Amino acid sequence: MDTDGFRRLWNEVEPVGRADSGGYVRFSWTEPDLVLRRWFLAQAKLRGLRYEEDRNGNLYAWWYAEKEEVVDPDRPRPHGAVLTGSHFDSVPHGGAYDGPLGIVAAFLAVDRLRAAGAHPKRPIGIAAFTEEEGGRFGVPCLGSRLMAGVIDPDRARLLTDPDGVTLAEAMLEAGADPATLGPDPERLEHLAAFVELHIEQGRALDGSESPVAVASAIWPHGRWRVTFTGEADHAGTTRLPDRRDPMLTFAFAVLAARKEARLAGGVATVGRVEVEPNATNAIAATVTAWLDARAPDEAVLGEILSGFESKVTERAGRDGTSVRITAESETPIVEFDASLRDRIAALLGGAPVLPTAAGHDAGVLSAHVPTAMLFVRNPTGVSHAPGESASDEDCAAGVEALAAVLRELAC
Ligand code: HGY
Ligand code: MN
Ligand code: MN
Ligand code: MN
Numbered sequence: 001m002d003t004d005g006f007r008r009l010w011n012e013v014e015p016v017g018r019a020d021s022g023g024y025v026r027f028s029w030t031e032p033d034l035v036l037r038r039w040f041l042a043q044a045k046l047r048g049l050r051y052e053e054d055r056n057g058n059l060y061a062w063w064y065a066e067k068e069e070v071v072d073p074d075r076p077r078p079h080g081a082v083l084t085g086s087h088f089d090s091v092p093h094g095g096a097y098d099g100p101l102g103i104v105a106a107f108l109a110v111d112r113l114r115a116a117g118a119h120p121k122r123p124i125g126i127a128a129f130t131e132e133e134g135g136r137f138g139v140p141c142l143g144s145r146l147m148a149g150v151i152d153p154d155r156a157r158l159l160t161d162p163d164g165v166t167l168a169e170a171m172l173e174a175g176a177d178p179a180t181l182g183p184d185p186e187r188l189e190h191l192a193a194f195v196e197l198h199i200e201q202g203r204a205l206d207g208s209e210s211p212v213a214v215a216s217a218i219w220p221h222g223r224w225r226v227t228f229t230g231e232a233d234h235a236g237t238t239r240l241p242d243r244r245d246p247m248l249t250f251a252f253a254v255l256a257a258r259k260e261a262r263l264a265g266g267v268a269t270v271g272r273v274e275v276e277p278n279a280t281n282a283i284a285a286t287v288t289a290w291l292d293a294r295a296p297d298e299a300v301l302g303e304i305l306s307g308f309e310s311k312v313t314e315r316a317g318r319d320g321t322s323v324r325i326t327a328e329s330e331t332p333i334v335e336f337d338a339s340l341r342d343r344i345a346a347l348l349g350g351a352p353v354l355p356t357a358a359g360h361d362a363g364v365l366s367a368h369v370p371t372a373m374l375f376v377r378n379p380t381g382v383s384h385a386p387g388e389s390a391s392d393e394d395c396a397a398g399v400e401a402l403a404a405v406l407r408e409l410a411c
Contacts, residue, residue, distance in 0.1 A: 001396040002112070009108060010395070012039060013100050022386035023093025027136035027161070028057075029170040036088040036100070040128050043107050047114075049126070054187060055180035056146040057171065059128040060085075063110055063120060080192040082120075082410040083369075084109070084402060085127030087143075087361060091135045095388020097199035097395075101376065103128050105197045105399045112403040113411065122192060122410040129361045136161045136170070139329050140223070144361040148368055149183030156181055188368045193340065193409050196362040197374040197402045199390050203381030204354050211394035212401045214345045215336055215373035219266075219357040220301045221294035222330035226253060226312070230321040232277060232285035243283055244320035247275070250287040253312045253323070257291055260307035266295025267357065268304055290328070294357045298333060334363040337370040344372050347408050348401050358383070374401055 016039070017024045017032030026032040037059060044051040044061035052060040062081070086102025106126040113120075130143035137159040145151040157168040157178050168178035205213055230246035254270045261268035273289040291308070295301035309325055316323040345351050354375070362373045376398035382388050 001393065001400055002108075003392045003396040005111070006104075006108060006396040006399060007392050009104050010392070013104055014096050017090065018096070019093055021093045024090040024096055025092055026088055026090040026094075028089045028131040028142075029167075029174040029176070030136070033088055033130075034174060037128070040088075040103065044126075047107070047110065049110070053176075054147065054184055055182060056143050056184065057130040057176055057181075058143045058147060059130075061107075061126040063124040081123040081125045081190055082406060083125040083127050083191050083194045084196065084406060085125070085129070086196050086198060087129045087132030089131055089133050089135055091133045091384045093386060094133070094135070094384050095199070095382070095386065097376075097378070097388055097390050098201065098383055099132060099198075101199050101390065101395060101398070102197040105376075105395065105402050108399040109403040109406055112399065113407055116403075116407075118407055118411045120406075120410045124406055124410045127194075127361075131167075132361055134223075134329070137167050138223075140331075140359050141361050141364045142167075144364040146181055147184040147187060148364050149185065150364065153181040188365075191365075191369040194362060194365045194369045194371045195344075195374065195402065195405055195409070196360055196371075197376065197398055198358075198360060198362075199383065199388065200375035200378045201356065201358040201381070201383035203378070205352065205375065205377035206379050206381065208352060208377070210348070210351045211377040211391075211397040212348060213352040213354050213375040213377075214341055214348065215356055215362070215375060216341060216353045217336060217355040218331070218334035218359060218363040219294045219296055219355065220298050220331060220333040221292070221357065221359055222301070223328045224291045224293070224305075225326045225328050226250075226289045226291055227324045227326075228253070228287040228289070228316070228321055229324075230284060230286070230319070233283045235281040235283055238283060245283050246287045246319075246321045247284050249312065249316045249319045249321045249323060250289055252315045252319075253289065253308070256311045256315070257293070257304075257308050260304045260311070261293065261295075264295065264300045264303040264307065266293060266300045266304050268293040268308070291325075296355070331359055331363060334366050336362075336366055336372055340370050340372045343408070344374070344405055347404055351401070372405070374398060374405070
């Protein structure tokens, strides 16, 4: 295993976007993202791979099969390609590995295959999908969802970041063209398989013999914007019975989400909230919070949501406030392609097979292309926070595993 080789390439990516918190702030179309997009182009050039940016801002580096029969010279799109890769963007102050590890490992896996003299019979592609976390514009897997045609490009163009900048404006400022956003069915048709390597976002592999696991499923999950509306008033002179304080209903809702999730057997999180007018000495007018709920199956997720909605609506009635719940993104359960999953687990010497409650571009593509995921051990299990970690040895083992999978599927 080439641990030094991993560390060398990882050292080029790891510092990009690191904040004083030790976490990463790599929002799509901001400077750290542009630095990593330029790095991706340089890595493709270094290896003589054909670089491509698609209509949605996703990047590709293609290693063509020697005798690549390009069916339509005007559209030199590879047929039956095996694609691997992940994303560069992060949640605010997220971990170093979530996303970039899959892209660095992909370049190194291609290097391993070439060093071993492999000649792909199918094109092998490396992808960097844009806005996977939804950390800036709020909808996760935006680049892969646009490609798959599961989000309206007009809605996407108007998505705004916390500063009110739209995706379209951010792309224009970065020199990209938002007018081209939209479904890319031909691209999907030409993929024979997609394999995403990702750091494990949990502790399932801690203490395991194998530093690498294969994904069986992604839990159904979603994000809901919950708006609590009350009546702004003076914090001192307004008698308690006269108040219509949305902060009260919000506080109840956070506890209700947790309780409904515990009772149903899933998880629910409120990690983001905005208060208007957000003044120390004024009762809030509105509180906007985002609920992230996930569960092992759709029935449990539905139970969490319906329990949450009924309890919070009832409480708002008692508080004299109102509540509106709007789905921002809902992702059904993903059962990865069983034959591909088992073939890869066997290839990797019986690697553990485990589900995840984290969403991924692989989850979006799996509805269109035979898809698999590899997880690399994360001893702390921490993710979406500075504590996320993986050893160089385990990452190098991930590269070996990915190289073996690409050889199996494309060479
Ligand atoms: O939110 C998620 O589950 C993923 O890490 N984007
Ligand atoms: Mn993530
Ligand atoms: Mn990720
Ligand atoms: Mn992902």
